[in-house]
Amino acid sequence: MEKDIHIIKSVSLDFGTIELRSDSILTYEPKPGLTTLNVEQLKVMTEVLIEFCEGKPKPFLSNNKKLTSFGFEEREYVGKNIHLFASCSAILEESFITRFIHHSILFMFKPEVPLKLFKTKEEAISWLKTFNN
Numbered sequence: 303m304e305k306d307i308h309i310i311k312s313v314s315l316d317f318g319t320i321e322l323r324s325d326s327i328l329t330y331e332p333k334p335g336l337t338t339l340n341v342e343q344l345k346v347m348t349e350v351l352i353e354f355c356e357g358k359p360k361p362f363l364s365n366n367k368k369l370t371s372f373g374f375e376e377r378e379y380v381g382k383n384i385h386l387f388a389s390c391s392a393i394l395e396e397s398f399i400t401r402f403i404h405h406s407i408l409f410m411f412k413p414e415v416p417l418k419l420f421k422t423k424e425e426a427i428s429w430l431k432t433f434n435n
Contacts, residue, residue: 308324310323320351327431341376351387352387355387359386359389362387362388363393364392377406381413384414385413391413392417392429394421395419
């Protein structure tokens, strides 16, 4: 983690960890080996993220490097709900499958917030910080 950044809030779920950092960036780190999320998991995640942002959407970083499956219903849910907690979203990826999933969300459901893919956490954080208020 970057110098002088600490975790303000953290919740461990069956499928990963959600944190709020001291620089106001929300993060999601999946459990090791997780390759997909279902709508019910996304709903739980959204509730926690909304609680953490206290009514003011914040920059959001999601590590989706190992994501290999994400159905239509899940893509639609993300596209229609991400603005409830995120002012912008950086997605960590490392495969064609992850890029395809996220490009389909962008084109089919047109999220209300900027969403961009990154290979490294450092690049993603730098981009997210350009949106911090």
